[in-house]
Amino acid sequence: MEITQARLIRKIQLGPEIFAYTIESKTIAQKAQPGQFVQIRINDSFDPFLRRPFSIAQVWANTFQIVFRIRGKGTKILAQAKEEDYLDVLGPLGRPVPCYEEANIVMIGGGVGIAPLLFLAQKARPKNRLYLFFGARTRTELILQEDFKKLTKNIAVITEDGSTEKKGMVTDLLTTEELDRLKNPLVFACGPVAMLKALKRNFGFLSIYGFLEERLGCGTGLCFGCAVKKKNGGYLRICKDGPVVNLNEIEI
Amino acid sequence: MAGVKKAANLKENQQTTKRAISVDLKVTIKNVVFANPVLLASGTYGLGEDFVSVINKAGGFVTKGITLAPSPGNPPPRIYELPGAILNSIGLENPGAFAFRKKIIPRLRFACPLIVNIAGFSVEDFVTLVKIIDCERVLGFEVNVSCPNVAKGGAAFGQDPKQVSQIIKGVRRTTKKLIITKLTANFVDPAETAKAAWDEGSDAISLINTLYGLAIDAKTGKYFLGGRVGGLSGPALKPFALFCVERVSRAVNIPIIGGGGITNATDVCEFLLAGASLVQIGSINLINPFTVLAILEDLEEYMRNNQIKTIKDLTASVNLIGRTRSNNDTTYLSG
Numbered sequence: 156m157e158i159t160q161a162r163l164i165r166k167i168q169l170g171p172e173i174f175a176y177t178i179e180s181k182t183i184a185q186k187a188q189p190g191q192f193v194q195i196r197i198n199d200s201f202d203p204f205l206r207r208p209f210s211i212a213q214v215w216a217n218t219f220q221i222v223f224r225i226r227g228k229g230t231k232i233l234a235q236a237k238e239e240d241y242l243d244v245l246g247p248l249g250r251p252v253p254c255y256e257e258a259n260i261v262m263i264g265g266g267v268g269i270a271p272l273l274f275l276a277q278k279a280r281p282k283n284r285l286y287l288f289f290g291a292r293t294r295t296e297l298i299l300q301e302d303f304k305k306l307t308k309n310i311a312v313i314t315e316d317g318s319t320e321k322k323g324m325v326t327d328l329l330t331t332e333e334l335d336r337l338k339n340p341l342v343f344a345c346g347p348v349a350m351l352k353a354l355k356r357n358f359g360f361l362s363i364y365g366f367l368e369e370r371l372g373c374g375t376g377l378c379f380g381c382a383v384k385k386k387n388g389g390y391l392r393i394c395k396d397g398p399v400v401n402l403n404e405i406e407i
Numbered sequence: 408m409a410g411v412k413k414a415a416n417l418k419e420n421q422q423t424t425k426r427a428i429s430v431d432l433k434v435t436i437k438n439v440v441f442a443n444p445v446l447l448a449s450g451t452y453g454l455g456e457d458f459v460s461v462i463n464k465a466g467g468f469v470t471k472g473i474t475l476a477p478s479p480g481n482p483p484p485r486i487y488e489l490p491g492a493i494l495n496s497i498g499l500e501n502p503g504a505f506a507f508r509k510k511i512i513p514r515l516r517f518a519c520p521l522i523v524n525i526a527g528f529s530v531e532d533f534v535t536l537v538k539i540i541d542c543e544r545v546l547g548f549e550v551n552v553s554c555p556n557v558a559k560g561g562a563a564f565g566q567d568p569k570q571v572s573q574i575i576k577g578v579r580r581t582t583k584k585l586i587i588t589k590l591t592a593n594f595v596d597p598a599e600t601a602k603a604a605w606d607e608g609s610d611a612i613s614l615i616n617t618l619y620g621l622a623i624d625a626k627t628g629k630y631f632l633g634g635r636v637g638g639l640s641g642p643a644l645k646p647f648a649l650f651c652v653e654r655v656s657r658a659v660n661i662p663i664i665g666g667g668g669i670t671n672a673t674d675v676c677e678f679l680l681a682g683a684s685l686v687q688i689g690s691i692n693l694i695n696p697f698t699v700l701a702i703l704e705d706l707e708e709y710m711r712n713n714q715i716k717t718i719k720d721l722t723a724s725v726n727l728i729g730r731t732r733s734n735n736d737t738t739y740l741s742g
Contacts, residue, residue, distance in 0.1 A: 202490035
């Protein structure tokens with residue numbers, strides 16, 4: 156882990172208020188593993204005071220990519236950055252996802268939560284079969300489709316407003332029969348808390364690894380500010396014990 | 408980026424023009440030698456298991472507050488952010504005194520002085536905490552009578568000079584090690600509680616801890632923090648912290664460890680000038696865990712530029728420095 160002043164190489168707008176930043180950092184690109192994130196200091200002032208966490212969406216030799224939607228003050232300022240600007244980046248942080256021994260990997264994404272699942276899919280081995288279930292509010296928010304298509308044919312999408320063939324929530328795409336057919340798949344989910352809650356409720360018999368994309372304090376495990384309640388008492392630190400955790404082990 | 412570049416440029420300067428002057432950052436309190444005056448504040452750097460190479464460079468390391476029984480901490484959310492400050496309600500999450508002594512201390516690998524922050528809920532608690540935790544590895548105790556976000560004890564102790572006396576008297580009888588009393592500035596004149604601690608044999612005073620704060624969500628009509636009450640920290644507090652440090656340093660004749668919103672070497676100098684012998688950096692560690700390294704580099708440079716040979720010369724010399732420095736030299740201060 157280190158702090159670097161990293162150059163923003165490429166800025167692309169993926170959808171309404173959704174951006175993909177490709178950032179140059181050899182160390183982060185080489186060290187980062189799926190599930191990990193970076194903390195970006197938005198500006199040199201103390202407003203916003205804390206860094207903002209961003210999941211790593213993909214890596215190349217000397218660069219990595221983050222994807223974000225404008226949600227508040229921090230992301231609004233970050234969205235003003237221009238190519239060739241330098242960003243103050245701390246990372247990689249967090250515990251990588253467990254290795255994927257299982258043959259079948261199911262990825263469930265909600266909105267921009269799809270981003271870290273791409274990194275995970277890229278690092279899968281040839282023997283892994285990948286299944287993606289992706290839900291968004293509207294068609295234009297179904298981002299990163301082309302990248303996933305390169306990795307798997309098993310993609311199902313759905314939108315809340317019905318601007319695609321199927322209308323509804325991502326959980327509507329999943330049935331117990333379908334998941335049974337995939338024989339103990341390894342399931343990863345990233346999206347809004349409501350989505351993670353619904354998945355836990357409907358498919359609690361599976362071990363679902365959820366990406367907890369919450370506001371953090373330090374991101375490095377020092378401050379104990381990002382607590383999430385463990386099922387059997389006590390708390391986990393999202394930044395250090397997560398951000399990817401077995402949903403059956405926590406209370407959300 | 409600017410900070411890194413500046414540090415690099417300064418290094419060049421010092422090699423070409425200022426090579427001859429060597430500076431001494433060492434501060435000794437009682438029998439504990441701090442290689443430099445910058446300590447890592449309790450609660451902002453964990454228990455000392457991570458970032459060992461950074462801790463090694465710090466003047467000293469103060470652990471997260473340790474309670475007698477294990478404490479799960481407060482329910483989330485635990486941090487509320489605002490411009491220039493944060494409000495936290497972690498609630499002293501820690502493994503408890505026994506686990507800390509048996510499992511954590513043997514794992515600590517850093518070389519700088521280990522100071523254990525102890526947080527009791529009664530006078531007896533503090534004494535028991537010292538008895539359990541004291542060992543060769545521990546060089547001192549920071550007696551925490553100022554935690555704002557626990558239900559009982561905490562800052563309530565620090566608001567009453569009599570309670571402070573009782574606690575320090577008990578701890579002093581129990582250990583010969585360095586005792587630092589960490590005072591609160593909430594609803595009390597810290598000069599009074601500092602005198603109480605000094606009278607009972609406290610070797611040093613540290614202040615200010617965080618200030619009481621509430622965050623309320625107007626949308627939901629609920630408290631924002633899971634623990635309801637939080638402790639405010641960060642650069643917004645610095646003027647108040649400086650005021651308190653100066654006030655307390657004039658009331659007692661033991662070293663002051665000052666802190667409250669320090670983010671850089673200039674802030675460190677300000678606290679020393681106000682009367683502190685050492686400082687603690689806290690909230691800034693959450694933004695940049697390597698801050699102490701940058702501060703030390705810049706602090707040495709400041710001393711060289713200002714012909715200050717030992718850090719002790721800075722302490723409580725606010726007027727003296729102002730008279731003897733040229734404008735040219737002080738430009739760095741505002742940089």
